[in-house]
Amino acid sequence: xxxxxxxxxxxxxxxxxxxxxxxxxxxxxxxxxxxxxxxxxxxxxxxxxxxxxxxxxxxxxxxxxxxxxxxxxxxxxxxxxxxxxxxxxxxxxxxxxxxxxxxxxxxxxxxxxxxxxxxxxxxxxxxxxxxxxxxxxxxxxxxxxxxxxxxxxxxxxxxxxxxxxxxxxxxxxxxxxxxxxxxxxxxxxxxxxxxxxxxxxxxxxxxxxxxxxxxxxxxxxxxxxxxxxxxxxxxxxxxx
Amino acid sequence: xxxxxxxxxxxxxxxxxxxxxxxxxxxxxxxxxxxxxxxxxxxxxxxxxxxxxxxxxxxxxxxxxxxxxxxxxxxxxxxxxxxxxxxxxxxxxxxxxxxxxxxxxxxxxxxxxxxxxxxxxxxxxxxxxxxxxxxxxxxxxxxxxxxxxxxxxxxxxxxxxxxxxxxxxxxxxxxxxxxxxxxxxxxxxxxxxxxxxxxxxxxxxxxxxxxxxxxxxxxxxxxxxxxxxxxxxxxxxxxxxxxxxxxxxxxxxxxxxxxxxxxxxxxxxxxxxxxxxxxxxxxxxxxxxxxxxxxxxxxxxxxxxxxxxxxxxxxxxxxxxxxxxxxxxxxxxxxxxxxxxxxxxxxxxxxxxxxxxxxxxxxxxxxxxxxxxxxxxxxxxxxxxxxxxxxxxxxxxxxxxxxxxxxxxxxxxxxxxxxxxxxxxxxxxxxxxxxxxxxxxxxxxxxxxxxxxxxxxxxxxxxxxxxxxxxxxxxxxxxxxxxxxxxxxxxxxxxxxxxxxxxxxxxxxxxxxxxxxxxxxxxxxxxxxxxxxxxxxxxxxxxxxxxxxxxxxxxxxxxxxxxxxxxxxxxxxxxxxxxxxxxxx
Numbered sequence: 001x002x003x004x005x006x007x008x009x010x011x012x013x014x015x016x017x018x019x020x021x022x023x024x025x026x027x028x029x030x031x032x033x034x035x036x037x038x039x040x041x042x043x044x045x046x047x048x049x050x051x052x053x054x055x056x057x058x059x060x061x062x063x064x065x066x067x068x069x070x071x072x073x074x075x076x077x078x079x080x081x082x083x084x085x086x087x088x089x090x091x092x093x094x095x096x097x098x099x100x101x102x103x104x105x106x107x108x109x110x111x112x113x114x115x116x117x118x119x120x121x122x123x124x125x126x127x128x129x130x131x132x133x134x135x136x137x138x139x140x141x142x143x144x145x146x147x148x149x150x151x152x153x154x155x156x157x158x159x160x161x162x163x164x165x166x167x168x169x170x171x172x173x174x175x176x177x178x179x180x181x182x183x184x185x186x187x188x189x190x191x192x193x194x195x196x197x198x199x200x201x202x203x204x205x206x207x208x209x210x211x212x213x214x215x216x217x218x219x220x221x222x223x224x225x226x227x228x229x230x231x232x233x234x235x236x237x238x239x240x
Numbered sequence: 241x242x243x244x245x246x247x248x249x250x251x252x253x254x255x256x257x258x259x260x261x262x263x264x265x266x267x268x269x270x271x272x273x274x275x276x277x278x279x280x281x282x283x284x285x286x287x288x289x290x291x292x293x294x295x296x297x298x299x300x301x302x303x304x305x306x307x308x309x310x311x312x313x314x315x316x317x318x319x320x321x322x323x324x325x326x327x328x329x330x331x332x333x334x335x336x337x338x339x340x341x342x343x344x345x346x347x348x349x350x351x352x353x354x355x356x357x358x359x360x361x362x363x364x365x366x367x368x369x370x371x372x373x374x375x376x377x378x379x380x381x382x383x384x385x386x387x388x389x390x391x392x393x394x395x396x397x398x399x400x401x402x403x404x405x406x407x408x409x410x411x412x413x414x415x416x417x418x419x420x421x422x423x424x425x426x427x428x429x430x431x432x433x434x435x436x437x438x439x440x441x442x443x444x445x446x447x448x449x450x451x452x453x454x455x456x457x458x459x460x461x462x463x464x465x466x467x468x469x470x471x472x473x474x475x476x477x478x479x480x481x482x483x484x485x486x487x488x489x490x491x492x493x494x495x496x497x498x499x500x501x502x503x504x505x506x507x508x509x510x511x512x513x514x515x516x517x518x519x520x521x522x523x524x525x526x527x528x529x530x531x532x533x534x535x536x537x538x539x540x541x542x543x544x545x546x547x548x549x550x551x552x553x554x555x556x557x558x559x560x561x562x563x564x565x566x567x568x569x570x571x572x573x574x575x576x577x578x579x580x581x582x583x584x585x586x587x588x589x590x591x592x593x594x595x596x597x598x599x600x601x602x603x604x605x606x607x608x609x610x611x612x613x614x615x616x617x618x619x620x621x622x623x624x625x626x627x628x629x630x631x632x633x634x635x636x637x638x639x640x641x642x643x644x645x646x647x648x649x650x651x652x653x654x655x656x657x658x659x660x661x662x663x664x665x666x667x668x669x670x671x672x673x674x675x676x677x678x679x680x681x682x683x684x685x686x687x688x689x690x691x692x693x694x695x696x697x698x699x700x701x702x703x704x705x706x707x708x709x710x711x712x713x714x715x716x717x718x719x720x721x722x723x724x725x726x727x728x729x730x731x732x733x734x735x736x737x738x739x740x741x742x743x744x745x746x747x748x749x750x751x752x753x754x755x756x757x758x759x760x761x762x763x764x765x766x767x768x769x770x771x772x773x774x775x776x777x778x779x780x781x782x783x784x785x786x787x788x789x790x791x792x793x794x795x796x797x798x799x800x801x802x803x804x805x806x807x808x809x810x811x812x813x814x815x816x817x818x819x820x821x822x823x824x825x
Contacts, residue, residue: 056680076679076680076684077682085680085681086680094673094674096673097670101666
């Protein structure tokens with residue numbers, strides 16, 4: 001796929017938690033229509049990267065751009081309104097609210113009519129139709145993932161952030177999950193996936209970055225990275 | 241003996257003994273020993289001392305019968321186990337009496353006096369009276385055990401009849417007042433003697449209740465079916481009708497009650513107003529605020545200093561209506577000032593910091609520094625009433641205050657309801673569930689929480705404004721921490737997050753037991769009010785943490801979940817997860 005213009009961009013971003021230096025000179029760009037994945041082990045800075053995008057962690061140096069606009073210092077609400085939405089790690093639904101209410105919260109910042117989005121999401125996940133009035137906490141893991149994705153899509157995002165979509169799911173559901181990612185991408189949403197499951201993520205990604213202790217150590221197209229022996233080594237070195 | 245579980249019997253017996261010893265030690269028995277409930281033999285003190293024994297006797301053989309288990313046979317062993325439990329309890333209280341008779345512990349336990357021994361032994365002294373002290377509990381325990389021998393509906397009627405006879409006797413004041421208002425004062429004079437119910441009247445009440453019990457049960461069932469109709473449209477219509485019925489009832493009620501009871505209900509209204517406000521903060525937005533009294537104080541003081549002719553600093557002498565917007569504005573400002581620094585905290589930290597702020601506000605009003613404006617410990621006096629047309633609403637006419645408080649409560653309830661159903665209400669729910677994710681969905685968490693704080697502050701300020709006009713003088717001592725705690729208990733006992741629940745909590749706690757300084761129906765218990773509050777709170781936390789009246793919507797959802805979770809049983813076999821695979825793609 002020919003890359004469009006960048007929807008999300010990091011330019012030499014550094015972040016700190018107090019004195020601890022987390023992200024070190026991270027530069028990456030996600031172009032319109034792409035699936036981009038960010039790989040890395042525990043404590044490599046993956047989640048911090050997502051929090052930085054959403055303005056929950058302020059970069060100490062460098063720039064974060066959404067649709068070509070510098071969003072440093074913006075509030076989370078402003079950034080979400082600009083077209084960034086997230087599917088959090090472990091889905092984290094509002095468990096005591098119904099599926100419908102969860103979807104409504106996803107469209108919290110939208111003032112326009114959301115009925116076509118409902119239809120689109122229910123077409124994508126027909127299983128949810130019969131579950132709309134049910135409390136989200138009682139759904140199965142796979143169904144919860146659908147709600148989490150649906151909730152994020154209700155905001156009609158320009159770019160969808162996914163934090164570890166394979167976490168805590170059975171292998172058959174992981175495969176299904178990546179099918180969902182591919183499907184929403186084909187429907188026109190740019191996706192930025194953060195993952196530990198390198199093989200799975202790279203098999204669907206247009207482009208990948210490998211993060212190691214806060215630094216981008218490798219990048220390339222999904223196919224290149226899969227074939228790259230250094231990638232395997234770096235990744236395994238990180239985990240082991 | 242077959243069927244008597246000795247350990248269980250002894251356990252319940254010793255619990256009953258402990259209840260009796262506790263009742264004596266805190267002074268409940270002695271305090272109410274001479275308050276007759278049923279003339280001429282039953283006193284409130286004896287009821288408080290002995291009420292647990294039949295229950296313990298019943299529990300001694302009350303095994304849960306699970307599905308598939310054989311129902312245990314009934315017979316002599318039930319009565320014997322009850323007798324055993326009662327005997328164990330009796331021996332405990334007997335031993336306790338012997339000890340306090342022999343050893344003087346009054347330095348530590350002031351209530352354990354020679355008089356208590358005298359009362360417990362019926363004036364017969366230690367060796368002689370002990371027989372009675374052991375025999376009466378034993379017999380009551382046996383009576384409790386024998387309840388197993390009658391069928392369940394009969395048992396229910398017996399218990400209900402007993403309860404009602406006691407309630408009528410206990411609420412003698414209310415019943416004779418209502419009878420007087422209905423021009424039936426003569427009836428009241430006949431059935432009540434020296435504040436106690438005549439024994440034959442008690443019997444009549446019991447028989448009447450036993451006869452009517454089943455009919456009443458049917459009636460309640462029909463009302464419940466009417467209110468919670470399965471069809472949503474009918475449910476809405478029915479609840480509108482029942483709301484109108486309740487409203488009509490509330491309009492007629494003060495005419496029936498007379499001024500004393502109207503005063504009680506006006507206090508209920510005042511605390512309900514604050515309860516609704518705190519319900520928004522705690523129940524909807526999930527922030528545990530223990531300094532809620534601060535906003536109540538701000539509202540009261542603002543109205544006080546602006547309307548009182550002897551206000552220490554201002555001599556504007558505004559009317560209540562002119563001062564009200566200022567009071568609300570000041571509450572909002574106080575809400576923002578307190579809210580902004582604390583809102584980023586969560587859970588326990590928020591509770592502790594708000595607690596501190598509540599005290600700071602009270603101490604500021606008490607301080608010499610602000611005394612030129614707020615009068616320090618002297619407070620603000622001569623606060624005029626609320627002018628309505630030609631009349632003036634003030635504390636000396638509780639019926640007027642009651643109507644006015646009802647009006648404010650209706651407004652507050654409507655505001656609460658509208659907010660709950662609004663976009664902001666949904667944001668609050670989301671924040672309560674998962675603050676981080678709510679923020680990631682674009683909800684401005686800080687602003688949403690601050691809004692909850694401000695709405696809560698406004699309702700408390702409104703309560704304060706009403707309070708100022710009602711009592712006519714304001715002192716810092718009216719704004720103790722206890723007020724915050726009691727409003728919180730009202731919300732918790734009633735059912736957090738549910739408007740009718742808060743109303744039930746306010747009626748039960750403020751109306752029946754009384755507020756921090758306001759008397760309730762059971763004014764006699766004033767000395768033991770905090771003890772009862774505490775016991776009630778512990779009981780609620782253990783047994784019904786969702787409150788007496790949890791929100792219908794939630795319980796509906798819970799039941800719906802159970803049904804849909806069982807739905808897979810009916811589903812044809814063959815991997816449910818495979819179906820989940822999205823079509824196309």
